[in-house]
Amino acid sequence: MGYKAKFRVWRGEAGEGRLEDFTVEVNEGEVVLDIIHRLQATQAPDLAVRWNCKAGKCGSCSMEINGKPRLGCMTRMSTFEEDETITVTPLRTFPVIKDLVCDVSFNYEKAREIPSFTPPADVKPGEYRMQQVDVQRSQEFRKCIECFLCQNVCHVIRDHEENKKAFAGPRYFIRIAELDMHPYDVQDRRPQTAQEEHGLGFCNITKCCTEVCPEHIKITDNAIIPVKERVVDRKYDPLVWLGSKIFKRSS
Amino acid sequence: MTQTTAESPVRKQRAQLKTRTLRTDRWWLAPGLTFAGLLVFLIYGFWAIFDTSHLAGSYIAPFSSPCLATSCPEGARLFGFAPFGDWYTLPPGILILGLPGGFRLTCYYYRKAYYRSYWLSPPACGVAEPHKKYTGETRFPLILQNIHRYFFYFGAVIALILTYDAVLAFRDKDGNWGHVGLGTIILVVNAILILCYTFGCHSCRHITAGRLNHFSKHPLRYRAWTLVSKLNAKHQQFAWASLFSVMLADLYVRLVAKGIINFPFA
Numbered sequence: 001m002g003y004k005a006k007f008r009v010w011r012g013e014a015g016e017g018r019l020e021d022f023t024v025e026v027n028e029g030e031v032v033l034d035i036i037h038r039l040q041a042t043q044a045p046d047l048a049v050r051w052n053c054k055a056g057k058c059g060s061c062s063m064e065i066n067g068k069p070r071l072g073c074m075t076r077m078s079t080f081e082e083d084e085t086i087t088v089t090p091l092r093t094f095p096v097i098k099d100l101v102c103d104v105s106f107n108y109e110k111a112r113e114i115p116s117f118t119p120p121a122d123v124k125p126g127e128y129r130m131q132q133v134d135v136q137r138s139q140e141f142r143k144c145i146e147c148f149l150c151q152n153v154c155h156v157i158r159d160h161e162e163n164k165k166a167f168a169g170p171r172y173f174i175r176i177a178e179l180d181m182h183p184y185d186v187q188d189r190r191p192q193t194a195q196e197e198h199g200l201g202f203c204n205i206t207k208c209c210t211e212v213c214p215e216h217i218k219i220t221d222n223a224i225i226p227v228k229e230r231v232v233d234r235k236y237d238p239l240v241w242l243g244s245k246i247f248k249r250s251s
Numbered sequence: 252m253t254q255t256t257a258e259s260p261v262r263k264q265r266a267q268l269k270t271r272t273l274r275t276d277r278w279w280l281a282p283g284l285t286f287a288g289l290l291v292f293l294i295y296g297f298w299a300i301f302d303t304s305h306l307a308g309s310y311i312a313p314f315s316s317p318c319l320a321t322s323c324p325e326g327a328r329l330f331g332f333a334p335f336g337d338w339y340t341l342p343p344g345i346l347i348l349g350l351p352g353g354f355r356l357t358c359y360y361y362r363k364a365y366y367r368s369y370w371l372s373p374p375a376c377g378v379a380e381p382h383k384k385y386t387g388e389t390r391f392p393l394i395l396q397n398i399h400r401y402f403f404y405f406g407a408v409i410a411l412i413l414t415y416d417a418v419l420a421f422r423d424k425d426g427n428w429g430h431v432g433l434g435t436i437i438l439v440v441n442a443i444l445i446l447c448y449t450f451g452c453h454s455c456r457h458i459t460a461g462r463l464n465h466f467s468k469h470p471l472r473y474r475a476w477t478l479v480s481k482l483n484a485k486h487q488q489f490a491w492a493s494l495f496s497v498m499l500a501d502l503y504v505r506l507v508a509k510g511i512i513n514f515p516f517a
Contacts, residue, residue: 087273161265183464206363211376232397
């Protein structure tokens, strides 16, 4: 059955703005994005929100709902009490363009810093032959929908703007892990570049990226920590270094 | 309201909200419980180091094992090995507790636990941390967390010794096999939990096959990796279960040794 819900929505341009109060109708089965759309249709026609698929697959409607980074289209209204005031704000880590829409170009700049997948020169597309066990780790990371909730929640840049230059963020650590673990990638990636160039050392394993991932990718356990261990192999473990010299192999 | 263009400097600003968090749930509960749990362990560990009740019949207190000093009773020594003679007057626990302690201190799970609960960096997801500057594990001293795998090697040895101690607990106080008391069960459960925690470690996962890119070329290592991965998925649960089991097992043995617990099936 429908009811009137209390919403507080951040409205503003650039960084300047405020939380505005609304009372809005909610019907059974609706999600937060539906309510934002109803606000647009009935009370705030200039309210800006980015959205697309409404199915949790495009990663467009990332926002913060009661302080938690979530997808608006995947947050059911039934998870809130009817008398609860629901606060909706834009992502806190990125600059705001208008209302709930952020400028996430930081992430695209970081993406460009990682060399792309490089197959062996003599293998043409369509000729790749890999065993499932060899690619299944990388496949988990391909589920990423680039909603940037992990980038947003990571305290390294959320609480410290000055770290943005040196820190690629969890989304790009899974990209690095995906390529580094890929059996057909021949690019000389040297895992230590993850630390030296992409700021892996800033990560202190507090797992917020994993907690907010709508695709349930085990970002910390399956990507960040394995890459940290690969860095240890190359930079901090004298036994591995000695072994590679004696047996003339790198991994 | 000010209109901004893409080139405008104010366009580069985040939403200005002067509040630490807008979370309405009890986000403080998990770091609070973690803080208390780890504090209890630290206080108990400090007391146990200075307690001299290392042995009760065939039960060896886990915090004193392996006992490497001659100040320990004969039965508490590993294969009678005691390289630290009478000249060593400090508590014998100091000789070995740095190894399992270091293993847990540098463990990827415990790092999350104490960074959140003690250093508040961050206390919870979406809650601002109080520090003005943050460098993470990029420099001394936290860069030393990278030696975790060496502590894993030592931790694995200690886990095997505690397993051996649990097997010895099937003897009665006269050394006859076949005894099963409450202490035996506690020490066996503790040994299982310690083994599950130790061999579910992220470094162990990496060493078995995580560092490889071609699992199919190393089927045995891949099999080991899948086993370790199963344990690793429960690493947090095993971390807490083994933390409390080792503390309870140690306390139980010391209480039996002091005669505070002395019922027939102890």
